[in-house]
Amino acid sequence: MLAAARAAFAERGYDGASIRGIATAAGVDPALVHHYFGTKEGLFLAAVEAPGDPDEFLPEVLAAPPDQRGAAVVGMVLRVWDGPGRSAVLALVRSAVNHERSARLLREFVLTKIIRRVVGSLDVPREEREARGALVASQVAGLVLMRYVLKLEPLASAPREEVVAAVGPTVQHYLTGDVLLPGRRD
Template sequence: MTRTGRRPGNPGTREAILTAARDAFSRQGYAGASVRRIAAAAGVDPALVHHYFGTKDELFTAALELPFTPAKVLPQVIAGDPDGIGERLLRTFLGIWDGPGGQQGLAALRTMLARDAEVGLFREFLISQVLRRAVEEYGLPDAAVRVPLAASQLIGVVLVRYVLRLEPLAGASVDWIVATVGPTIQRYLTGELPAPGPAD
């Protein structure tokens, strides 16, 4: 991923930092991972991490190899009242994959899902950096239940539309998908839900 205004640096050093970052974010989550510990695992000074990647958020994005940052996604989701969060969330999410960097994002997603060690990266991005932040922004109750349910719909739509390419989702307009699936995500996030029962 090209980052204007920042020298590429030594490829070996950059990769060592990214490897350490992927491991840290997967194991400890975004909040638990620190730039200092990532730098120590990579055998470099923390200042070098900031020099190559900028902020912790930018390092997380580089580790994911996604063409967008959580900081750019979240404002679009919370830019209104909670009654429309399901529609905004789905429309924003589809806009990412339909956008100019969508193919790069899908390639990164396929790679992460194929490697057990990196599944946690995508989970951390979607759950902690987007959904949980949005739920906390609105003060919605029962986040531990609502967030995974909403994630199941978002991930399902992305996999069916862009990876499996099953109709009618593969060829449908964003408006149709939002109108069809958005209300379900809205109910998961703001509607009444039964208490989750124990697994069989």
């Protein structure tokens, strides 16, 4: 079912895919899909989480020394994108750029499942966390966009280690560095 869901979401986007179509492709009854995943949204999140379940890859990031957390984040994101889940993640990004609701879904997912856990693991003031997380997300998302979607060289072809060496320090700076954070009241 998840494989069929990923294919459907990758080919047709969130709005174009249907539980009925996915069930047919998987050779099961639509009621079974509803039983396991509830709504299409639930199925979508499950399909998206499957190629890179944060519970699988986050512990490694969180185990990195605090001053190497930035490089660990970049390395983790590149490994997920270079892995077999790329087409499903790309479908997620496409949906998010095209549809307000998908954008909300992705934002919720990235915020609650990834950013808050990475930033929350660091010794930074609570009121700085949201801004630091958003800045990290801006750099990481842009890197993904340039390397995998627009395929801008040399980012598109460079080995992962070189990309980590170039961008990791920026993410580290946003995580723990001396940044003029937006949205502060002081």
